[in-house]
Amino acid sequence: MTIADQVYTFGTGENYHLQNYLGVHPANGEAGYTFRVWAPHAEKVQLIGDFTAWREKPVAMTRNEAGIWETTTSLAQEGQLYKYLVTRNGGQVVEKIDPLATYFEKRPGTGAVVKPLKEKKWKDSLWMGRRKRFGFKKRPVNIYEVHAASWKHHNDGSPYTFKELKEDLIPYLVEMNYTHVEFMPLMAHPLDMSWGYQLMGYFAFEHTYGSPEEFKDFVEACHQENIGVIVDWVPGHYTQNDDSLAYFDGTPTFEYQDHDRAHNYRWGALNFDLGKNQVQSFLISSALFWIEHYHIDGIRVDAVSNMLYLDYDEGPWTPNKDGGNRNLEGYHFLQKLNRVVKDYHPDVMMIAEEATAATPITKPIEEGGLGFDYKWNMGWMNDILRFYEMDPIYRQYDYQLVTFSFMYAFNENFILPFSHDEVVHGKKSMMHKMWGDRYNQFAGLRNLYTYQICHPGKKLLFMGSEFGQFLEWKYNEGLEWSNLEDDMNAKMRHFTSQLNAFYKEHKALWQIDDSFDGLEIIDADNKDQTVLSFVRKGDKGEMLLCIFNMTPVERPDFKLGVPVAGVYEEILNTEREEFGGVWKENNTVTATEEEKWKDYEQTLTFTLPALGASIWKVKRRFQSKKKVAQKKVSEAKKAKK
Known part of the structure; x- marks a missing residue:
């Protein structure tokens, strides 16, 4: 050019x-x-x-x-x-x-x-080829969210650089069986306290984390271990520091002309004028730069609601030309962003952090959507955490908090997030949210993570949550790795690793995440016992039976209708001793019985562990007596003819 x-x-x-x-x-x-x-x-x-x-x-x-x-x-x-x-x-x-x-x-x-960027001779062609060939929609996506400055610290309190994270974090990701790692913003920002969400340099790697070359080496090493890399990016607002982008030439340059639209009162930042052509060139170039220069596999766009709605902030606002609250410039910019990124890189994930339902986020642009690949399911996250924090005595009265998500599970393409936002500012850590004594807190956490893995949608978990860290996340300290000296925390980490491996191994949990073709609800009405059951299906007949006991009461001789006659094998029981529970072994292999149960002709009877999740697969199928009899009648009629 x-x-x-x-x-x-x-x-x-x-x-x-x-x-x-x-x-x-x-x-x-x-x-x-x-x-x-x-x-x-x-x-x-x-x-x-x-x-x-x-x-x-x-x-x-x-x-x-x-x-x-x-x-x-x-x-x-x-x-x-x-x-x-x-x-x-x-x-x-x-x-x-x-x-x-x-x-x-x-x-x-x-x-x-003064330092021109150096091009890298990449050694990740195998990964990039697979990414292009297979994409991600029908692949497992299980994301480990990381704040690079606080995953681990040295004894002097300084954070690891990406050179050190390459040596420690990547083997950990492999051990824990994650498919992707997502980093909170890595672009240059002036204050750690912002966690990177008030940016200064949209093309610069944050010096605190090492050099751009070290990060490229990290990404390459991730790809060589079959791990994708996602980065958070903030195109809506930026730091108002006077030496950065703010009122660059003395007039609104990157920000809106209107003072109230330019100022983000809630976050003490400035909002980009998303309708200005030069700003669009600047921001879309930044997104493509991170994708192309660093071989990033996905971008999570932060705070999409702030770009979509004029009344999202706490300050005064003026309706748009149609009298509504939609930020028309933000809406069209996001469509343009996704269109351009997909034109250049259709195999890169575009993810929206967005909490409302007023705008279709993952619908195609030609249908009025924004064209994102995924949207964080904030409604599911809020409901399910409220439920698991509740005393089990009262859960039967709020059972809809668990089941309501099935009403809209496929309205968008969702990621189910337990992110950094849920373990700060007095919200307590994931483990600390759970009801009961220490034993029951870990049991509840195992149950919750299994429910997340089995529920339709891709997955995300924030660092430290995988081993049940008790303290809230602190952006200026490393994780509480000393927790792993405790047997319960060590077993929790082992459980998460095995659960992640289980997810990758079973296609029924990730092949069909966007329709009821991959989901069959068995019983969402058992409020009294507070037990939920459903089936997840793969596209070639694989089927997993998923049952969740959400009270600390063991249920022997628990009977459930099932869609397939046969011999069933329990392949995951969250109450096994190796995970921190009390069961020495799984339920025995069990055959179905021909018995009417709701709309099902077959039942399965087994012991459901207290506050446990139990997952079964069909080991051997056989025809029910009713179907055999029907077949004989049909054959007899044909013979008479």
């Missing part, structure tokens, strides 16, 4: 690789570097840095018709720091970051680094 084309498409919102033009680049055919920055209403922009003694000898920049300032200088050398000295519209002089920088100095500094 020529320079003229770069400038033109930037202005039309169709420059999807903006980093190839703006930012810093080796000078074309001469020594030094070329710097370009968009500041359309600035009175003057100068380049400052190590090579100008900062403000002592600034380098002048010239402005083109698109509001882009440019200079080429032989003074700059690789590894030096730089910023832009912007004389804003109105005369105020401020030092600004390079919005297209791919490297920044260590915090608290915000200087960009």
Whole structure:
């Protein structure tokens, strides 16, 4: 693409690789570097840095018709720091970051680094080929969510870098049988307290976590172990720090013209003007940059509701031109984002964190949807956690909290999340949420995770929850790995590992996640005993019978109708001793009996463990006596003819 084309498409919102033009680049055919920055209403922009003694000898920049300032200088050398000295519209002089920088100095500094990105010779072609061939819709997706700065800390309190995470985290992911790892934002941000959700540099890797090269090596190593990598990304709002994107040239540049729309009062941030063409080029280029430069397998778009609804924030708002609350610019931007990403990379997952039902999130764009692949099922998450926190005595009265999700399970393509948001700010850890004494808390947690695995939808679990960490997550500390010295926590981690392996092994749990073709409810009315049962089905006849006892009462001689006559084998019992329970072995192999039970002609009788989940498969099928008799009658009639 020529320079003229770069400038033109930037202005039309169709420059999807903006980093190839703006930012810093080796000078074309001469020594030094070329710097370009968009500041359309600035009175003057100068380049400052190590090579100008900062403000002592600034380098002048010239402005083109698109509001882009440019200079080429032989003074700059690789590894030096730089910023832009912007004389804003109105005369105020401020030092600004390079919005297209791919490297920044260590915090608290915000200087960009003169350092062109180096291309990697990737060794993950096998993974990338499989990803392209098989996609992810009919594949297992079980995500381990990680905050890179707090998974593990050194003795001095410093977090692991990705070089160290490659050595420790990847073997852990393999051991725990996860299919994907998802990182909270890895883009440059000025404050750890934001967890990375108030970004500064949309093309820069956060220096706290190591170097971009280390992260690329991490992704490559994940792919070599058949693990996908997903990254959170925040296109709705950004940090309001004055040295970053905020009012870059003294006027609303990246943010909305309207003051209330520009300011995110709830989060103390600024909202992108998603209807501005240049902002669209900037953001879509950022998304594609992370996908292409780092071989990312998925992007989770944060806070989609904030981009969709004008009244989502706590401040004043003005209805749209139709009198409604929909942010029309945000709606069309998200459609455009997904359309462009899918045009370039149809095998990359696009995931929305969105909590409302007013807009179809995963429906096709041509049907009025946003075109995401998945939406976090926040309703399911809230209902199910309320239920499992409840004293079992009262669960029969709120049984709909468990069953209601089946009413809308296929309205969208869902991910079932137990994320970082559920284990902070006094909400308690996943283990601490569970009812009862320590034994019953672990039993409840095993039951809950098994229900998540069996329920239609892809899965996500936040770090530390897999072994039942008791304390809430703290962004500035490592996980409580010392918990694993306790036998119950160690068995909980073993259980989660085995449950994850079980999920991957059984296609019925992930092949058909988007329709009732993969689900058959057996009994969702057993409020008195608070037992739920259903069947999950694969596309080639595989079938799993899933039963959940949600009270601490063992139920011997529990009888249940089943759709297939045969011999059944219990293949998972959450109350086994090896998992922290009291059962030494599973239920014995059991044959069905011909008996009417609701709409079923066959029943299965077994012992249902207290506060336990029990999963069965058909070991051998046989025809019921009724079907055999019908067959004989049919054959006799044919013989008479």
